[in-house]
Amino acid sequence: MNLHEFARRIPKVELHVHLEGSIRPATLLQLAQRNSIGLPAQNVEGLRDFYRFRDFDHFIEVYSAITRCLRVPDDYRLIAYEFGADCARQNIRYAEVTFTIATNTKYTGLPWQAILEGLNEGRAQARAEFGVDWGWVFDISRNVPGTQGQVVEIALAARDESVVALGLGGPEADFPPELFERSFERARQAGLPSVPHAGEIAGPESVWAALRLLHADRLGHGVRSVEDGALVEYLRERQTPLEVCPTSNVRLGVYPDYAAHPLRRLWDAGLLVTINSDDPPMFNADLNHEYEALVDHFGFGADEMEQVSLNGLRASFLPPAEKARLEAEFRAEFAQLRENEQEQQFPLWVKSQVVAAISQSRRVLYAGRYTERKSNG
């Protein structure tokens, strides 16, 4: 098995992925048609062109057009179910999925409960069929700060329905964390974790503010922290997780290419790095692709990929018992994959030599114990 295959097959966790940005292109076209919404593309090829982003503002424009294609609760059930199927295909076993509830209530006129019911129906279907699960991160859109109070109240009210954190997305440069301090404080008082996007479009000052004012438990992206040595040290010491999305950063022009991306530097500095896909079909990628990119562009091997996967688990908001259970499963699967790899690499006669050596050493061991027991008794 080569490293690409290993990348695709290891069990994974994904912590930074937007549901609206994960809708399959074919499904989006079908929803647009069914709901009589005009899209500037008639087929999957056309959508690829539509997804060629000029800059972050253009990306927000496209994102908004996608969200407008959703109309009724069953649309939400469908996209959640297909998201689960896509997780299963990539061996993603658990995810924390961002969803912009206020934009969806605004565009559809539906109450948030009806939307969440649709989402959770699709999720339950996917869980039953594929054995994958996820929690929701409801995020505030920076460019509509007026909705932040509403989003916090919905997120808090929906905690029993698998909302696990409060997010903050949208244009980072023009809407700094200061504007959202009170809402995140309200969530924090109620025990809801904070996961703002920071250090993607704006620099280290945005990350500092997200940490100090929003008490970020994880950082969405956070990659531009690399520009400030003191910040890197702060993040290393506290092991604040970074939700790094390399392909998203390259496609949106945060970095011109993978070679310029600071992922390897952040990793080598000892930060808690997780790898994520952000908006997979919009970037013509998925989480498997990101793991393959680790191999192709950042020189990661099997050990490091396993660590990336375990970092995702560690940085998730799963209860400790659930984390421990999944970690045991993941480690068993890693071992199995490695064993398969060795089986493919070694000719049979080598294997038989190894087996003979092991059974010989066992015989010696048992003999030793036997003698020991005999002499004791």
Ligand SMILES: [Zn+2]
């Ligand atoms: Zn994002």
